[in-house]
Amino acid sequence: MSFSEEQFISKLNLLDETQESIVSASKWLLSQYKEANQVATCWKTFILKSNTNTRRKLLAIYLANDVIQQSKHKRIGQFGDAFGNILGEVMGRVYPELPQDLRKKVRRVADIWKQRQVLPESALKSILANMNESAIKPSKTNIxxxxxxxxxxxxxxxxxxxxxxxxxxxxxxxxxxxxxxxxxxxxxxxxxxxxxxxxxxxxxxxxxxxxxxxxxxxxxxxxxxxxxxxxxxxxxxxxxxxASKDPLTQQTTTLIESNALPTYEPSDGSDSESDSENESRDNEKKLAKKRSSTVAEGEDETKRTKLASFVDGEDNHEETAPEAYEPSPAEVAANSPLAVTSSIQDLLSKLAN
The missing domain is CATH 1.10.287 (Helix Hairpins)
Incomplete structure (x- = not known):
């Protein structure tokens, strides 16, 4: 009868911890000795699946143990060689995943293999080395x-x-x-x-x-x-x-706020013109006042000129424009009305003599 992987997986899933269950599955596998390598490969695939629970993995190791020991006793060397090629890797990966109580049971099985020499020497060294190495590694699972x-x-x-x-x-x-x-x-x-x-x-x-x-x-x-x-x-x-600190957003906000401020339109110029007219009037008043002052000064100068001509004996009726100058304090005193009256009196007194 040819080997069926589906049938083997079914037997692995139905295994329990009773001797009857393990021995029954072991006998069926021993009858498949011609497909020992395929049996070992299928067993490895099953035990390394992530969805295979730890208890099921322990039972699979128990089954492999019985097959290996029975094949050694019955001189069916194919199973010792087939399982010996994969057990080192499998133990190195499965052993760290097991809880402490199950580790003790698997360690007991490995010790039996070593004591009874049911596997090749190289396979035993690989199994024990991988188990010891994985045991001292820190657990990668941090729940x-x-x-x-x-x-x-x-x-x-x-x-x-x-x-x-x-x-x-x-x-x-x-x-x-x-x-x-x-x-x-x-x-x-x-x-x-x-x-x-x-x-x-x-x-x-x-x-x-x-x-x-x-x-x-x-x-x-x-x-x-x-x-x-x-x-x-x-x-x-x-x-x-x-987003609130985005420069583009802040610039846009500033622009919106500046546009929201009231704007003032320039006037039509009437106020400026009014100010100019007022300033022009003030200037005209100042100029007129200055002209009046100049004319008054000119009239005084004309009077003084005529009086001087009369004293010198000259009768000059030609009018001349007075030069503009700033009178000194002495001249202002000499040109006062009291000074003019005193000069006339002196002149009349001389004529009388």
Whole structure:
């Protein structure tokens, strides 16, 4: 009978920790010794899958152990060589993932291989070296405290599934063996009923754990949704603050504010013209006042000139324009009316003599 990977995977998924389950699968594999390399490759693929739980990986190692030891005893060397080529890599990757209690069980299996020399020497050295190296490496998994409850539930579910699988297999076998024509049918039926109740209880335990897992996941979803909303609010806040400091935005705001200020249109010039007219009038008044002062001074000078001509004996009636000058204090005193009257009196006194 040719080897079937689907059938082998099915047997791996149905394994339980009983000797009967391991020995039954081992016998079937030993009959496939011509395909030992294919068996080992399929086993490696199964055990290294990320969705294969740790308990299922331990059972797969138990199965490999029985196959290796039985093949050594029955002188079927193909399985020792086939598994020896892959066990070093597999142990190096699987061993660090296992919890402490399962590590002890796997270490016990490796020690048995070493003691009984059921594998080639090179394969044993590779297995132990990879296990020791992976054991001293720090764990790459750093579980957040928020995820711890979910991880605990998942691990318990994994253990529960092993019990569910084994009890379901027993129930199926007991049902197949139940014969209504047997004289002990009633007793066999009671036994089947008990096995069925054990399977039901295992499934109820699994059902309870799955409900807890769903509730825990809902809480995680609600928490992450709240955190998501807070992140979005902070993103909007940061974007608004950055936009408020954008130079282009500030220039536009300044321009809008300056345009909003009231503007004053220049006048039509009437006020300026009025100011100019007032200034012109003031200048004319000042000029007229200056002219009046000049004329008055000119009249005084004319009088003085005529008087001087008369004293000198000259009768000059020709009018001459006086020169503009600033009189000194002495001249101002000499030109006063009192000074002129005194000079006339002196002149008349001389004529009388």
């Amino acid at each position: 957040s405290p928020e995820l711890t409850p979910m991880v605990d539930i998942y691990n318990e579910l994994s253990r529960s599934q092993t019990h569910v699988s084994s009890t379901k297999v027993k129930f199926d076998k007991s049902m197949e063996a139940l014969d209504p024509s047997s004289v002990v049918y009633a007793e066999n039926y009671k036994t089947v009923t008990k096995i069925g109740m054990i399977a039901i209880n295992a499934l109820k335990k699994s059902e309870e754990l799955r409900k807890k897992a769903i509730d825990e996941l809902k809480m995680m979803v609600d928490f992450q949704t709240e955190q998501l909303n807070q992140d979005q609010d902070m993103i909007n806040e940061i974007q608004a603050l950055v």
